[in-house]
Amino acid sequence: MTRAPATAGIGTGIIREWQRFTPGERLGRYAVYVVSAIAVIWSLRTIEVIPEFLYDAPAQTADLFQRMWPFDWRFWPTVLSGLVETLHTATLGTLMALVLASPVALLAARNITRSAWLNQLANLILVSSRSVNSLIWALLFVAIFGPGALAGTLAIAFRSIGFVGKLLGEAIEEAQRGPIEALTAAGASPMAILIKGYWPQVEPAFWSVALFRWDINVRESAVLGLVGAGGIGVALDTATSNLYWDQAGLVLATIFTVVVLTEIITSRIRTRII
Amino acid sequence: MSVTLPRRTLRDAFPANWTVRALRLGLVLYVIYAAGILQISWARFVIGLDQGGKFLGRMWPPNMQAQKLQLITDGMLESLQIAILATAFGVLLALPLGLIAARNLTPAWASWTARALIALLRTFHPVIVAILFVKAVGFGALAGVLALVVASMGFVGKLFAEAIEEISMKQVEAIRATGAGFLSVLIMGVLPQVMARFVGFVIYQLDSNLRNSTMVGIVGGGGIGATLFTAYQRFDYDVVLTILLVIIVIIMLFEVVSTRIRRVFQ
Known part of the structure; x- marks a missing residue:
């Protein structure tokens, strides 16, 4: 794919070969390929897999699905209240993330904050927020605030700061200079420049990021209950640790339906508004 | 000569938008209502802050004992292995799946099934x-x-699939016109157009798998997550902090490496 067919110089005996990439580029690519291959082989050879567990995997899987059906509908009230809590957790967490991420996004945007040092600091906050998973955030907040939806909401909010802040910061950096210069020339204060110059340009991106993150957060808040942070995950955790797979099946079916519904809703809103 | 204009002919540059105000009010009411349902209150928050202080006190300084560091290294290596293998096999399987799901190359019934x-x-x-x-397959x-x-x-x-749907069909038609078969069309007409973006997806997925591999351990899927959860359940919060710092540093390092790799393929 990287090599075009050779063309021979007619009569001169010179053979010219055309290549798409420079030797340096090819070297870089081969280096990446080789390193990836080594990494995969290393992982395959050293990862610990217990073969005894594998012999009965098909039987275990069949057993799993057999025990899930029919669903245990007596469990439904618990599932429903967990579901309501999950949806509120996702929504409140997203709103809180928007509030917390906006100042960080302003700090991270190089056209607003002129100090490279502050940009780096904001970037550090954003990366830390994203590297720590929502479940691990939830563990920390459960240790601080005790089990319940408060810990879940804060976990969702802190995990979303990185995502929202990064995308929002990029949107602010892409804002056009024209309206900003006009406002500056008119003698507008920094606050007025932000509200009347930047905000109208960033607003569509802001709401689409919020919607996108809400969609993700509904999925994420459904599992926070596994570490005690409230929501439908608590029901799932109870069911699986009691090995009541018919209850777990009901929870999974509920999560499936809700996730599909939120995806339909968000895509509807996106096409209509944005 | 001064002209005084009547007040009402001056157009208000920023008229009040009542729909937006109503939406904002609704948002505030929702926040209050939902906070009530979730039993989120200021008092609880203040108690939590006090508790949080104690918690941070027990976390600091991070535990740097050689024995714990050995445990963390083992866990992190396993997470790395999980991420690498999951990306390699996931991407290999995603290639044909994405190709079939692209609506411009495959018949409708096939692409809808894949989608x-x-x-x-x-x-x-x-x-x-x-x-x-x-x-299904046991812990680990x-x-x-x-x-x-x-x-x-x-x-x-x-x-x-989305990347393939955005390619230019001219090159594909040109290769088809030479009488090439389906596989040649893919290799010569489609792949060169999507290769750079594809590498980007793979790097992103490796990054995402590395983050997620720290989490699957909590439910018994192995890796640093298992180490973290054990430390958490034993209230070894200083070990938890060490693990969190290691995760953050490794993910930041990977971000540097991935920008390098992207540059190679541009």
């Missing part, structure tokens, strides 16, 4: 998939790898 499969794979959170795999790294393979297939498959 439904991708949607199904993407619905469940990797942790839930991990719970099911722990039941394999369950984590399988759960993340499912996540990678769904994500890369979707993005890959």
